[in-house]
Amino acid sequence: MTKNKAIMIGAGLANMAAAVYLIQEGHWHGSQITFYSLDDHGSNDGSAADKAAEEYWNKNHPMENTKGFVARGGRMLNYRTYVDLMDLLSRIPSTTEPSMTAAEDTREFDAHHRTFDKARLMAGGKGILDAGKLGLNNKDRLKLTELILMPDSKEERLDNVSIADYFKDDPHIFQTNFWYMWETTFAFRTQSSAQELRRYMHMMIYEFTQIEHLVGVNRTRYNQFESIMLPLINYLKDQGVTIILNRRVTDFEFKQTAMQDEITVTGLAMVNTETNETEHVIVDAQTAVFFTNGSITDSATLGDYQTPAAENMDYGAAAGLWKKATAHFYNLGNPDKFFNDRNASEWVSFTLTTKNHLLLNEITRITTQVPGNALNSFLSTTPITPLGQKDVNMSIVVHHQPHFTTQRSNEAVIWGYFLYPRRRGEFIQKPYIQMTGKEMAEELIGQLSKVDPGPGNIMDKKQTILDSIINCIPVYMPYASALFNNRAKSDRPKVIPEHATNLAFTGEFVEQPYQMVFTEQSAVRSGEIAAYHFAGVPMAKLVKNKRYDRDPRTLAKATRKMFE
Amino acid sequence: MTHKKLLVAGLGVTLAGLYFLKSIGWFEDDTHLYDEYEAK
Numbered sequence: 323m324t325k326n327k328a329i330m331i332g333a334g335l336a337n338m339a340a341a342v343y344l345i346q347e348g349h350w351h352g353s354q355i356t357f358y359s360l361d362d363h364g365s366n367d368g369s370a371a372d373k374a375a376e377e378y379w380n381k382n383h384p385m386e387n388t389k390g391f392v393a394r395g396g397r398m399l400n401y402r403t404y405v406d407l408m409d410l411l412s413r414i415p416s417t418t419e420p421s422m423t424a425a426e427d428t429r430e431f432d433a434h435h436r437t438f439d440k441a442r443l444m445a446g447g448k449g450i451l452d453a454g455k456l457g458l459n460n461k462d463r464l465k466l467t468e469l470i471l472m473p474d475s476k477e478e479r480l481d482n483v484s485i486a487d488y489f490k491d492d493p494h495i496f497q498t499n500f501w502y503m504w505e506t507t508f509a510f511r512t513q514s515s516a517q518e519l520r521r522y523m524h525m526m527i528y529e530f531t532q533i534e535h536l537v538g539v540n541r542t543r544y545n546q547f548e549s550i551m552l553p554l555i556n557y558l559k560d561q562g563v564t565i566i567l568n569r570r571v572t573d574f575e576f577k578q579t580a581m582q583d584e585i586t587v588t589g590l591a592m593v594n595t596e597t598n599e600t601e602h603v604i605v606d607a608q609t610a611v612f613f614t615n616g617s618i619t620d621s622a623t624l625g626d627y628q629t630p631a632a633e634n635m636d637y638g639a640a641a642g643l644w645k646k647a648t649a650h651f652y653n654l655g656n657p658d659k660f661f662n663d664r665n666a667s668e669w670v671s672f673t674l675t676t677k678n679h680l681l682l683n684e685i686t687r688i689t690t691q692v693p694g695n696a697l698n699s700f701l702s703t704t705p706i707t708p709l710g711q712k713d714v715n716m717s718i719v720v721h722h723q724p725h726f727t728t729q730r731s732n733e734a735v736i737w738g739y740f741l742y743p744r745r746r747g748e749f750i751q752k753p754y755i756q757m758t759g760k761e762m763a764e765e766l767i768g769q770l771s772k773v774d775p776g777p778g779n780i781m782d783k784k785q786t787i788l789d790s791i792i793n794c795i796p797v798y799m800p801y802a803s804a805l806f807n808n809r810a811k812s813d814r815p816k817v818i819p820e821h822a823t824n825l826a827f828t829g830e831f832v833e834q835p836y837q838m839v840f841t842e843q844s845a846v847r848s849g850e851i852a853a854y855h856f857a858g859v860p861m862a863k864l865v866k867n868k869r870y871d872r873d874p875r876t877l878a879k880a881t882r883k884m885f886e
Numbered sequence: 887m888t889h890k891k892l893l894v895a896g897l898g899v900t901l902a903g904l905y906f907l908k909s910i911g912w913f914e915d916d917t918h919l920y921d922e923y924e925a926k
Contacts (some may be wrong), residue, residue, distance in 0.1 A: 473911030
């Protein structure tokens with residue numbers, strides 16, 4: 323059903339993408355589009371720490387030390403599969419590089435700073451591992467092959483099957499280099515959905531063949547906010563779009579029908595989070611509502627150098643609204659599958675800012691690679707999983723510097739994360755979730771010392787390194803991997819649910835054909851589909867996605883790789 | 887007889903190949919996947 327106005331609930335990438343496509347392909351004017359959102363970045367944040375400290379989601383957890391920078395997460399792109407994202411970026415100007423589109427900006431940067439990971443996995447006593455040897459046995463290969471050969475039409479066989487369930491007769495796979503790399507590259511946990519793992523095996527099959535060096539990874543020039551979100555915000559504002567921040571939409575009003583099988587939004591209740599005043603917006607017959615129904619960074623909290631990040635037990639702003647919608651209609655999915663199982667989804671990241679390059683140089687010496695967006699994971703010394711196996715303790719990303727436009731040349735920014743935050747550190751004897759920023763830095767120095775090839779050891783410089791730290795900011799995210807939670811196909815609403823006349827679901831908690839979530843690709847595509855629907859643009863105009871999982875040559879390469 | 891065996895073997899390999907391609911979704915057409923989203 324076509325409309326000529328739009329209300330966007332949420333100003334993350336998916337809805338921003340929808341707005342661009344409404345304007346450029348639907349030929350709408352920007353003034354026909356209004357955003358209501360808590361913030362202007364969704365999960366694609368990145369800023370000076372003092373700015374982040376003031377945001378809605380951290381307001382109950384004031385920071386003492388607000389120096390340095392923070393990005394709750396980071397994004398790796400893949401030009402080969404992120405075709406919708408690259409199409410979107412090709413339509414808007416870069417904010418930092420004059421005369422370039424945002425797509426040209428990232429391609430130009432990436433061409434001069436290609437990713438080639440030389441130290442993807444490291445272990446005490448061994449140093450850098452030969453991660454190219456995946457370590458699979460025949461049973462592992464068979465189980466993976468079953469996933470790769472399962473066509474889209476059969477994926478419901480994996481409804482409510484977790485990765486742990488799928489491999490329950492094959493625990494060996496969880497102690498292979500393949501699994502260490504796969505879990506930490508994509509942030510899969512053993513409780514995550516095997517159905518989503520299958521989608522990743524299909525859509526990332528080409529990258530599987532070169533997984534140890536991450537050569538398929540492409541990066542933006544700066545952090546995700548400045549390189550992706552800010553260009554979108556600036557473009558949309560130039561087009562006359564209205565972006566109203568500090569608004570939390572608290573409830574839908576739906577048209578009442580006898581059979582309750584027509585989904586028509588007639589109004590929105592919201593709160594101005596700055597003044598606590600309630601507001602009401604009427605949704606008329608010409609207006610479509612684009613709703614991003616969940617965010618992996620909802621309920622996140624920040625700590626600082628001397629303070630661990632507190633646990634915020636809130637359900638999640640966007641997911642809470644989603645839950646209210648599902649109380650009215652039966653086909654809008656099941657938000658509790660994603661937002662009521664923190665044990666399956668939580669993790670902790672940290673952003674470390676230093677006033678010189680000492681730590682950066684030490685990491686370069688130990689990993690033998692210059693800063694440039696590689697991903698390094700440190701294996702535990704002893705078994706740490708419930709199955710009595712070793713696993714990755716922590717992973718770090720050393721960005722190309724500077725990672726923020728306001729970062730001084732003497733400063734360095736490093737990002738890291740702990741996929742299982744309730745595990746205990748090896749050098750700091752407490753769970754990662756209870757660590758201050760200083761303790762996380764000490765844990766990192768300890769992990770580096772384990773794999774230091776010498777001469778000398780980074781531990782000799784520990785105090786000097788600690789003295790160079792401006793801040794290290796822990797971030798607790800209860801829903802960081804929620805989009806991977808074990809699910810059935812029906813647990814996520816379709817982009818346009820059946821019977822919906824003016825409501826679309828966008829973002830990472832929607833069901834769309836073959837897309838893998840936790841990618842900017844799937845977020846953009848969901849917004850694109852929704853925009854084309856309400857603007858009356860034929861779906862044939864959607865960006866074509868090449869299916870490498872149906873290419874015999876790629877499948878042959880993947881088969882060969884499994885035997886390495 | 888030899889030609890007959892070759893023909894049968896070739897046919898078998900072809901059918902097996904086709905079955906394999908079908909099982910991996912080679913013949914699945916993605917274009918229809920978005921039909922339900924066309925504006926009415």
